[in-house]
Amino acid sequence: MHPRAGASLSRRRFLALSAAGAATGAASLNGCAMQVSSGVGGGGESVTVMAKPDDISPELIRQAQKDIGVKIVTVRYDITKLIGMMTNGAPPDLVRGVGATDAPYFAARDVMEDLDPYFARSRVLKAGDLDPVNDLWRYDGRTQGKGPRYGMAKDFSQDSMYWYNTALFDKAGVDHPPETEPVTYEEWLENAERLTRRKNGQTVVFGGSYQGVLTPNLLASLTASAGGSLFSDDFSRIDFTTPEARKALNWYVEYGRSRVGPSIVQPDPNAWDGPTYQAGRMAMSNSGYWLGGLINTDKKLAPLSRLAPAPLFAGGRRVSPCQAGTGFWMPKQARNKDAAWRVFEWFFGEGPARARASGGWGIPTLKSLRPLMPAQEDYQKRVLKVQNAELKHFSVIAFTPYASADSLYALFNQEAPAAMNGHMSVDALAGRLNSVMNEQLKRGKEQVG
């Protein structure tokens, strides 16, 4: 019996239609999955994503529904809320995270899903196409950068690189930094001091901002640039008294003391460099290529802005790491893993990834998307040239799994203002930091086992 339009729906007919519909649906879903994905369907399902509002906009949520048929429910990123949800056994299906610091921390606590089987099956995210920056999301139980993949970065920057405003350099009569060779950190600070403009006790123009993504991994990067390592080989201890770490700490305290840029003793009310740099009130901003997403949208500022290589310490080595690698990971207890993986693939490898790449918001984390990086204008070509040259110096600086970056940052904030305000010597600060941070690491090591 063939159904006719307008015919009344009998019970028998309803059951027949349902069965046929289910069979067709299943076949078409399988077909779709084979074409675009890894064999995991997400049609009509709902995935909870814990993110910041900038990560997944309402437009993107609508796009997901249209592209992959998955409803995304967002929960605002909050570490306390995340811990509460995990404790209750109902974590989000995907969680925002900073690969450089979150990956070892959560992986060591065995709360992250090993995504290797998903990557192995995926036709969107292929292992050979993954940029090495994604290794920040690998952890083998001892070292970051090896072992299973627990997440992926949505884009990345070599965060020790900095942008500069040529107009402010010209106004202050300071030579532009070279674009192919790095300046030393000492020279950078000297330039920042010359570029700073003050009036009646107020800073009208910040000479330069150098805060990194989070102070602990900034200090780890600075120490690496000085030729040393901030953590012990097993990451259970930190040492600020080695000559290299001491050099890094001394430089950063000097940066705070000199008040040339925002720091914990002179916070920027905008909370990040973007608006201040855009307003022409900051001559240099240590934000990496990622800030290009903002700069490209400002037609006046973009031609004036240049990107420069990561500085290095005099006598040190050239190190240009990614301090963030922000992306998503999947909790082990996630309820809707297959649909979450479909969102993961879509977000990191399809429409949203292409949009991010062409907008200049960071370097794409898939090599195949590199050609989309903005290079239409001369100034964009110039920036891209500097960025591509810098990629040769990329490295992963492993972070400790025994303490969250936030906790080490809090301890640094607790001790450093005294030194930055000139009430404590750098040596005394190094001793204090060793004491409080090693106490925190010791507690963490005990609890991780």
Place this chain on the structure above:
Amino acid sequence: MTVEQIPVTGRPGRRPAARPARTAPAERRRISMTGRRHRAFYLFTAPWTIGFLLLTVVPMAYALWLSFTTYDGISPNWRYVGLGNYGELFSDPQTWKSLGRTGLFAITSVPLSIIAGLGLAVLVNRPIKARGLFRTLLYLPAVVPPVGAGLTFKALFDQNSGAANGVLTLFGFDALGWLADPYARYVLLMSVLWAAGNVMIISLAGLQDVPRELHEAARIDGASAWRTFRSITVPLLSPVLLFQTVTGVIASVQTIMPLLLTPDGTTAGVTALPQSNYLYMMHVFSQYFALGRYGYASALLWVLFVLILIATGLIFRFTSGVVFYNVDPEAKK
């Protein structure tokens, strides 16, 4: 079964409980009436009681349990440490320093806000034009959410772009670092005084309860306005002032305003607060959320709870001789 036949004790349909034969029917009715009242009382108060148990008693008990552990919310190997956290708390210099600052803040901010609120209440209690408008305007800051107030203060007092320094530099003075030591404590005090409308509204209600005839009698006896205020208004307002003192002290030791003035706006930024604004709750917050030490922070909170109980008891004890309750003698009969 008629209404009269329904047993009034026990559940409907059940046999009434056996009673001594000598209980008079009137006595039985009285007892059953009392039982019904009790039941009604418990039923009507049940929503609050359940809420109190679930949202206050259970979390407090859970926090007490946590305070005996090294729980950090996520690590697998946390353990029971008995009174270890309490022992550490007493040897933690930040605990004592932040507690001292909190005490100083309470001693300063509570009297100041009560005096400011009372002063405003006296002003807007007078027969002036547009009195309602002034009352509303003065009360408005008290209804602004603390987050809004905090962000506003942060913007106003920023060293490089805040309006406060804009005014100073306009008159040729140098800009000040308002959100750093030593000025940060004054900004915090200003934020408390800014919201004095809350105290004002309660004092105003109290002032309107003061019998007018007492003021008239004092005026006939030749008492000055100050004397009338001191000898009649203040004693009659003393229960209100006591209430404001107790709630003010509790609120001041739990103040979160410094958190909203954190330098970099992050959880970890709380530890970079100017020393003068690093109050006890900031220490608790940093231990909980920045360092992930749920057990230790719970111990800090339990100690604060006990200290608040002691402070409240002391306030009641030392004010018992100066607080006058206006009890209607007829109501006692």
